[in-house]
Amino acid sequence: MTIRRAAADDIEPALAVMSEAFGIELRAPTVHTLVASSPDGTLLVAEEDGVVVGTAASVTFGPSGWLGGITVAPSARGRGLGRALTEAAIDALGERETVLLLASTLGRPLYEKLGFEPEGLYRVFSSGAARPEKTVELRDVREEDREAVLALDRSATGEDRSLAVLASLEGAVATSDLSAVALRPPWGALPIVGDPAGATTLLASLIRPGLRVAVPEGNRAAVQLLQLLGREVEPVTRMRRGPALDWHPERVWGVFSLFFG
Ligand SMILES: CC(C)(COP(=O)(O)OP(=O)(O)OC[C@H]1O[C@@H](n2cnc3c(N)ncnc32)[C@H](O)[C@@H]1OP(=O)(O)O)[C@@H](O)C(=O)NCCC(=O)NCCS
Incomplete structure (x- = not known):
């Protein structure tokens, strides 16, 4: 082997x-x-x-x-x-300093043995159709928004995820004041970070059938919206080894993948 x-x-x-x-x-x-x-x-x-x-x-x-x-x-x-x-x-x-992962039920015992501790669930939904109700004005993300989008992502996640964010700017959509952004990675996912009003509009407008969308259970508003927009499947557990990050689950409205939030 x-x-x-x-x-x-x-x-x-x-x-x-x-x-x-x-x-x-x-x-x-x-x-x-x-x-x-x-x-x-x-x-x-x-x-x-x-x-x-x-x-x-x-x-x-x-x-x-x-x-x-x-x-x-x-x-x-x-x-x-x-x-x-x-x-x-x-x-x-x-x-x-800190290592994180999103554990399936099968994976969790393995990670516990390696010293990872549960931090809370990410609720996972298999999405249905959009319900666009544009209460907030949306626009395309432009090249000059790059730094603002990176800063918004850092403020929500407590991490510098430039690698993934920059790979996902083409086709990204934001509120006109850039208080929330929906990124467009080149695979099927709808990562959204930002304030509730804008993030709600982005999620409801851009979700499409066949996506798997996950949100931290600490974001109650996102869970409630996804209960309307999708079908819930098995959750995953966010696990951590090392000090907690300064992150804000209520500002995370969709993940890049079940690899990293
Ligand atoms: C999770 C997975 C990778 C484990 O692979 P594996 O080669 O069987 O794991 P290991 O043999 O190395 O077992 C690792 C440890 O976890 C324990 N373990 C594994 N499966 C377990 C289970 N279902 N229940 C309890 N303990 C379990 C083993 O006893 C072992 O402990 P030990 O090292 O003290 O003996 C495999 O089951 C898998 O691919 N599952 C589907 C994909 C998945 O869910 N991946 C995890 C994503 S977070």
């Missing part, structure tokens, strides 16, 4: 292992391929007899880092591979 960085040829088999493990169909580009191609990220694969049987990814956002995409093919489970992949992904982060 070897654990190593994914090469270009590994992307397709790695996404196949993840797709089976998560029960969703993942095709490039995904959040994992974004981190794999960035100096701030890593995608690892576990290979046995020339076949990819496990994956793990990590990304650094300055002093914090996230783990995600930790999967093992069903036939290779229960032999310590999930743990070895998680430890390797943590090593790839280098020294970080």
